[in-house]
Amino acid sequence: MTPAARVQAAIDILDEVIAAARTQGAAADTIVARYFSTRRYAGSKDRRAVRDLLFAAIRRSGEVPVSGRAAMIGLAGDRPEVAALFNGAPHCPAPIRPEEPASPAAALPAWLSEKLLPVLGAEQLPALLARAPLDLRANRLKTTRADLLARLPEAVAAPHAPDAFRLPEGTRVEALAEWREGLFEVQDEGSQLLAEAVGAGPGQTVIDLCAGAGGKTLALAAAMANEGRLIACDVDRARLSRLAPRKARAGASMIEELLLDAGREDRALHSLAGRADAVLVDAPCSGSGTWRRNPEARWRLTPERLARLSAMQAHVLDLGAGLVRPGGRLVFAVCSLLPDEGADRLAAFLATRSGWTPEALPLGVPSGAGFMLTPERDGTDGFFVASLIRA
Known part of the structure; x- marks a missing residue:
């Protein structure tokens, strides 16, 4: 050509x-x-x-x-x-x-600029659309980050998450023997930090309520040393089905998969009510924090769609809260920087629910009762994340 x-x-x-x-x-x-x-x-x-x-x-x-x-x-x-x-x-x-x-x-449609400028400031908007690095997570079930850095000459450690490292953009990851052996997964460093916020450990009962294809589920399995009970839930059969080959490659044999019926999720979750040590609700959202990877996604978002997503987040947050045992932890996250989906959504939850205490997290900057990671400041995708302890 x-x-x-x-x-x-x-x-x-x-x-x-x-x-x-x-x-x-x-x-x-x-x-x-x-x-x-x-x-x-x-x-x-x-x-x-x-x-x-x-x-x-x-x-x-x-x-x-x-x-x-x-x-x-x-x-x-x-x-x-x-x-x-x-x-x-x-x-x-x-x-x-x-x-x-x-x-x-x-950088953005006018209506989105009005929402994000007060949150980020004009200086951070360009980073929302810059190219994202190729972030990966060392699989603790099989190796360490140090070992992978030694095996992969072009790899460098990422600055925040303990298992995160980076390879040059354009690297054919699936052609690497280390990937085929299940030694690492492709995963943004921000996503890895969300999994760290869950505080999962061996022997616990942990639920990943909106697991999708299971990227964070696999990180939780590694944190749990493949010991305990880890349930990956989703309403999308096609996405959840992608977890099976991934967990086999990673050696994460303790993961259970639970397909939910949208709108009737409580039927499948009934036996787990009040039993989980930790629940991760990585809720469906606009994906505004991932525009570096999918910049055309900002053209797809409308005020009406944002309102529908916000209602869905309220629903899954309520579902997740009902699964946490007394003294357990609920982690709410969205890969979005819009306050409608983050700080405002959490504030609405806390206003109608007693007995939940936000806890500090060693990441990002405060945003309402949670914390925010941004591409400009943290070099990750954009996320809102909050950790709540049940009385």
């Missing part, structure tokens, strides 16, 4: 990404993979260049662009070398006309 043809490819993919954002369709990564699966002539350099152009245009456009071409013209306004590639050659973008729309540069 010529450089100009790469620009046109990025425009074509952008059109699909924009349409998907408006209809809650496939994620940008999925669309990119699908696009190149039918274009075998594109080499690895072509795919990398197209992807870089695509995500640069996405990160630059706060509001949903009117078209892929408008998004790329906006990027071309910042990059003369891109503007020069609108040359009208075959399979290349037509020259830019003076009257054509160009997406304005902005």
Whole structure:
């Protein structure tokens, strides 16, 4: 592909990404993979260049662009070398006309800026969309971080979580023998810190209420030294089914999987009521703390969807609270920096529930009764996390 043809490819993919954002369709990564699966002539350099152009245009456009071409013209306004590639050659973008729309540069849609500016300040907004590092977690059931740092010459220790380390961006993790042996998992350092906040230990009964594919469940299993009872729950059968091969590779044999019926979760959880030493509620959320990895996700979020997510968080937080034994711990977390999903949601819970005491955590900065991790300050994905002790 010529450089100009790469620009046109990025425009074509952008059109699909924009349409998907408006209809809650496939994620940008999925669309990119699908696009190149039918274009075998594109080499690895072509795919990398197209992807870089695509995500640069996405990160630059706060509001949903009117078209892929408008998004790329906006990027071309910042990059003369891109503007020069609108040359009208075959399979290349037509020259830019003076009257054509160009997406304005902005970090966020206006309504989200109004919510996040008071929380983060303008200086932290760019980091929400910067490229994320490749974070990994050493699996304590099989190895140590020190051993992996010795085995992997390009690995460096991450600054906060005790098992966290990093590899260069673009490393083909699944090609590494250490990954196939289950010595480590791909996991953002912030997620690892959430698992640490649970304080799980050998012999305990711990519940991961919104386990998904089980990344934090595996971290909890390692903290528990594979001893005790660890129950991974979720309402999504497809996501939960991904845990089985992962726990086998990690050697985490004590994990139980419990599929819940959405809206009727208490039926499956009844026998666990008031019995757990610790419950992790990593609730479904907007994912605003993960925009570094999925920058087009900010185009998908609407005030209406945020309200629905907030109601869902209230529901699962109540469910989790009912599972904690007296003296046990409830950890509430969202990979979001929006107060609606974090500090405000927790405040609403505490206002209607007595007998819960927030405890200090050695991470992030205070945010209401919890704490907040941010990409700018902590180098992690954005998270709100709170730990509550039941009387």
